[in-house]
C-alpha cells in the first residue's frame with residue numbers, strides 16, 4: 246500500500262502547500278470567502294481577510310493568525326489601501342481571491358434601476374479589477390502570483406425564475422477580465438482564473454434554501470443529490486491559487502453540481 250510519505254508525499258506538499266505565501270481574500274466575513282481563508286491558512290498562507298463586518302473579520306483573523314482589513318469594496322477606489330495594509334503587515338501578496346459579491350436587486354431586467362446596475366458592477370467587477378491592479382506590482386516583483394475571481398453560473402446561463410440581469414453581467418464580465426489579465430500578465434508568471442459556482446447555501450442564498458419552494462427548485466435543477474455548501478467550492482479555488490494549478494490560466498472553472506451540464 247502506498248503511504249503519504251516519500252517522493253509522492255513531497256510532491257503533494259509542493260502542489261498544495263502554501264507555506265510563506267501571503268494571500269488576500271475578500272468576502273471573508275462569511276460563506277465562501279471565510280471557508281477559503283480558513284483553508285489557505287491551514288495550508289500555510291498568511292491571510293488578510295477583507296469585508297465590511299470587522300467583528301467577524303477579527304474573530305476569523307484571530308483563529309487563523311491572519312490580518313483583518315475592514316473595507317467597503319462598493320467603492321473600488323479603496324482597493325489600493327486594502328492591498329497596502331496587507332502588504333505592510335504581512336508582506337507582498339502572492340495570492341488574491343476576489344470572493345466578495347452581492348446582488349442589489351431582484352427586479353426583472355426591464356425594471357432594474359440603473360443605480361443598482363452600477364452598484365452591482367462596482368462591487369462584483371470593478372473592485373476585483375482594482376484589487377488585481379493593486380496586487381500586480383507586488384506579484385511582478387515576486388515573479389509569480391495567482392488571482393482567483395469568484396463569478397457564478399449566472400455569468401454563463403440564464404437562471405429562470407430568479408431575475409439577476411446586472412449580477413449576471415458582472416459575473417460574465419469577470420470571465421472576460423480573467424482571460425485578458427491572464428494573457429497580459431502571463432509573462433510575469435501571474436496566473437488569473439475564475440471559479441463559477443452554482444448554488445450553495447450561504448447568507449446570500451439562505452432565504453432561497455429556507456423556503457420549501459426554493460429548496461425544491463434547487464434540488465430539481467442540480468443533478469448531484471446533495472445541497473451545495475461553501476466547502477464544495479473551496480477545492481477549486483485552492484487548486485487554482487496554489488502550484489497544483491500551475492499550468493492553468495485564463496479559465497473559468499464551473500463548480501455547480503452539474504447544473505449547467507443538463
Ligand SMILES: NC(=O)c1ccc[n+]([C@@H]2O[C@H](COP(=O)([O-])OP(=O)(O)OC[C@H]3O[C@@H](n4cnc5c(N)ncnc54)[C@H](OP(=O)(O)O)[C@@H]3O)[C@@H](O)[C@H]2O)c1
Nearest residue numbers: 272274275276277296297298318345346397444445447449
Ligand atoms: N451562494 C451561492 O449560491 C453563490 C453562487 C454563485 C456565486 N456566488 C458568489 O460567491 C461569492 C461569495 O458569496 P457567498 O455565497 O459566500 O455569500 P455571502 O455569505 O453573502 O458572502 C458575501 C461576502 O461578500 C462580502 N461583501 C458584500 N458586500 C461587500 C462590500 N460592499 N464590501 C466588502 N465586502 C462585501 C460580505 O461581507 P460583509 O457583509 O461583511 O461586507 C461577505 O463576506 C460571491 O461573489 C457570490 O456572488 C455565490
